[in-house]
Amino acid sequence: MMRPTAAVLLAVHGLIHLVGFVSPWRIATLEGFAYRTTAFNAGLDIGDVGVRLIGLVWLGLTFGFLAAGHAVWRGKQWAVGLTGALVMVSLIVCVAGLPETAAGVAIDVVILATVSYVALYKFRSLGPTGRWMP
Secondary structure, three states: OHHHHHHHOOOOOOOHHHHHHOEEEEEEEEOOEOOOEOOOOOOOOOOHHHHHHHHHHHHHHHHHHHHHHHHHHHOHEEHHHEHHHHHHHHHHHHHOOOOOOOHHHHHHHHHHHHHHHHHHHHHHHEOOOEEOOO
């Protein structure tokens, strides 16, 4: 039951990353996520091109977390490494998007702690097929 729940949560987390894509690309106007050309709590002006590039990173994270969720669902060993890499990138773009993305920072920290725990303690539980067996 734990693995399917984690898989769904990763997929939902990925879909939430779409917010970081649609706002800079002006596809949608979302309350609380106004279009702006600054990053790091308005400390750095990155311009329209910069926010669109970061928006593409958000979009990539969407697909990455969907893939990670699918891999966790299927019990693939590499899902932990993929999730760890994705959450580190997500943490960086969430910090760049502060203050609007403060909740994302907190969620990424929880995911990173979970991935670290799984990587350190659960890989000893690989089954004979090489699949992750929590």
